[in-house]
Amino acid sequence: xxxxxxxxxxxxxxxxxxxxxxxxxxxxxxxxxxxxxxxxxxxxxxxxxxxxxxxxxxxxxxxxxxxxxxxxxxxxxxxxxxxxxxxxxxxxxxxxxxxxxxxxxxxxxxxxxxxxxxxxxxxxxxxxxxxxxxxxxxxxxxxxxxxxxxxxxxxxxxxxxxxxxxxxxxxxxxxxxxxxxxxxxxxxxxxxxxxxxxxxxxxxxxxxxxxxxxxxxxxxxxxxxxxxxxxxxxxxxxxxxxxxxxxxxxxxxxxxxxxxxxxxxxxxxxxxxxxxxxxxxxxxxxxxxxxxxxxxxxxxxxxxxxxxxxxxxxxxxxxxxxxx
Amino acid sequence: xxxxxxxxxxxxxxxxxxxxxxxxxxxxxxxxxxxxxxxxxxxxxxxxxxxxxxxxxxxxxxxxxxxxxxxxxxxxxxxxxxxxxxxxxxxxxxxxxxxxxxxxxxxxxxxxxxxxxxxxxxxxxxxxxxxxxxxxxxxxxxxxxxxxxxxxxxxxxxxxxxxxxxxxxxxxxxxxxxxxxxxxxxxxxxxxxxxxxxxxxxxxxxxxxxxxxxxxxxxxxxxxxxxxxxxxxxxxxxxxxxxxxxxxxxxxx
Numbered sequence: 001x002x003x004x005x006x007x008x009x010x011x012x013x014x015x016x017x018x019x020x021x022x023x024x025x026x027x028x029x030x031x032x033x034x035x036x037x038x039x040x041x042x043x044x045x046x047x048x049x050x051x052x053x054x055x056x057x058x059x060x061x062x063x064x065x066x067x068x069x070x071x072x073x074x075x076x077x078x079x080x081x082x083x084x085x086x087x088x089x090x091x092x093x094x095x096x097x098x099x100x101x102x103x104x105x106x107x108x109x110x111x112x113x114x115x116x117x118x119x120x121x122x123x124x125x126x127x128x129x130x131x132x133x134x135x136x137x138x139x140x141x142x143x144x145x146x147x148x149x150x151x152x153x154x155x156x157x158x159x160x161x162x163x164x165x166x167x168x169x170x171x172x173x174x175x176x177x178x179x180x181x182x183x184x185x186x187x188x189x190x191x192x193x194x195x196x197x198x199x200x201x202x203x204x205x206x207x208x209x210x211x212x213x214x215x216x217x218x219x220x221x222x223x224x225x226x227x228x229x230x231x232x233x234x235x236x237x238x239x240x241x242x243x244x245x246x247x248x249x250x251x252x253x254x255x256x257x258x259x260x261x262x263x264x265x266x267x268x269x270x271x272x273x274x275x276x277x278x279x280x281x282x283x284x285x286x287x288x289x290x291x292x293x294x295x296x297x298x299x300x301x302x303x304x305x306x307x308x309x310x311x312x313x314x315x316x317x318x319x320x321x322x323x324x
Numbered sequence: 325x326x327x328x329x330x331x332x333x334x335x336x337x338x339x340x341x342x343x344x345x346x347x348x349x350x351x352x353x354x355x356x357x358x359x360x361x362x363x364x365x366x367x368x369x370x371x372x373x374x375x376x377x378x379x380x381x382x383x384x385x386x387x388x389x390x391x392x393x394x395x396x397x398x399x400x401x402x403x404x405x406x407x408x409x410x411x412x413x414x415x416x417x418x419x420x421x422x423x424x425x426x427x428x429x430x431x432x433x434x435x436x437x438x439x440x441x442x443x444x445x446x447x448x449x450x451x452x453x454x455x456x457x458x459x460x461x462x463x464x465x466x467x468x469x470x471x472x473x474x475x476x477x478x479x480x481x482x483x484x485x486x487x488x489x490x491x492x493x494x495x496x497x498x499x500x501x502x503x504x505x506x507x508x509x510x511x512x513x514x515x516x517x518x519x520x521x522x523x524x525x526x527x528x529x530x531x532x533x534x535x536x537x538x539x540x541x542x543x544x545x546x547x548x549x550x551x552x553x554x555x556x557x558x559x560x561x562x563x564x565x566x567x568x569x570x571x572x573x574x575x576x577x
Contacts, residue, residue, distance in 0.1 A: 106448075108451045117416070142341055188489045193485050255337050284576070300551075319563050
């Protein structure tokens with residue numbers, strides 16, 4: 001019978017991504033409720049040293065595939081390795097992060113394992129020995145409870161939503177060789193172009209300051225960037241601002257952009273079209289700064305200021321400067 | 325080239341979505357249905373490849389009778405023919421299985437899907453389809469060149485972008501930025517009416533409707549508690565009050 005809660009640990013360039021600790025902690029919680037173990041699959045090249053970090057967050061066993069063929073993440077290599085070990089061990093639950101890599105790997109595993117997966121979940125629970133996943137659909141206009149009728153029961157978890165909780169376990173390393181013939185790997189990473197701007201990735205940011213139509217232009221974002229610099233925040237944009245050409249597509253928050261859930265989301269000059277709310281309404285705290293008191297964003301905001309953002313933001317920057 | 329673009333009909337992004345009282349699904353009355361925006365990038369990429377290399381674009385869609393409108397939209401944009409697999413709601417795995425059954429008969433050089441559909445937001449079908457067809461995939465693609473039997477795709481990841489090469493045939497899932505989808509012209513719309521669409525019943529393709537991922541129930545999103553509006557005339561005072569609340573009450577800065 002299928003048993004055990006499994007995760008795929010995500011590493012890049014020899015470092016674990018934060019979402020790995022979040023899914024390890026979520027897995028630990030489910031496993032404790034079921035009285036089962038947490039196993040992590042760690043795939044990479046020269047990554048054995050990462051196993052103790054996973055153990056710190058509640059992982060009992062680390063299944064390690066360490067080989068030069070895994071130096072770059074490719075869907076075919078990673079998916080073949082994870083599918084093999086998960087199948088052999090008849091995993092009951094398999095969790096990944098809903099990051100770019102986790103989404104890609106998870107969906108490919110669904111095909112290989114012929115199972116079901118709940119994507120981008122915001123809550124997990126156990127009901128009658130089975131996993132129930134709660135996830136937004138229609139860009140957060142609806143929440144669904146999803147059960148997986150086959151094994152492993154798969155889910156990807158939205159980054160920044162599940163708390164990473166230290167809970168040290170043994171983290172025993174079990175090495176495995178997926179035995180993938182090199183000619184079975186079809187795709188190749190030709191090049192990795194690092195973003196040299198040093199920008200904080202929106203989906204990983206604890207604080208996001210976003211500007212919308214009210215920003216009026218590209219240069220005006222400087223006032224948001226100054227505040228962001230002080231707070232260690234990322235700067236985002238609404239679709240209106242992206243469509244106007246003020247910010248690149250990669251900065252867009254919303255239904256056709258990125259879905260984010262930071263601790264703090266400061267919306268400046270954003271009216272709060274349903275399209276935008278879809279991408280940020282799972283933020284823990286929302287601040288709205290907008291001239292128009294009728295703007296729908298105020299209905300979602302924990303704190304609101306009805307005023308000109310060009311007056312408020314510089315004053316907020318000054319106030320934060322004094323405080324920090 | 326023999327090119328396939330998979331499309332899905334979804335509610336417009338501005339649609340108000342209401343959950344049925346029994347939580348079994350959404351109320352469909354009053355919804356404006358459109359082509360999934362990410363699929364538009366896929367259709368456009370397919371048409372561009374055809375224009376550059378010759379060949380044929382087949383658009384494949386799974387859905388109830390109304391999904392035919394979305395197939396016609398793709399035909400009006402310039403696709404040559406359609407396949408409509410008629411079925412009501414079904415989960416990601418079985419959707420991909422149905423598409424795989426239809427696509428196998430077409431035996432394409434390249435398949436485009438949207439990186440996700442904006443209704444269920446699963447971002448799974450393109451990848452599962454590639455696995456079921458036993459061909460490689462590159463997901464969330466913002467740039468693409470195809471030459472010498474290979475696809476070279478640009479894929480943004482957190483803090484970087486990758487250039488990935490894949491042999492054909494492969495599945496590419498399209499992300500915003502890949503291109504600017506064209507609008508259907510009036511002559512295009514007229515021509516689309518005469519283009520062939522093969523309607524297949526999902527059951528006849530041997531597609532299971534027993535979901536692997538089953539929606540137990542839907543609910544409206546949790547309500548947020550009403551917020552605090554910081555009033556007053558002086559911007560500096562209001563901003564200072566906000567900073568104080570964020571630090572002392574919310575404890576987020």
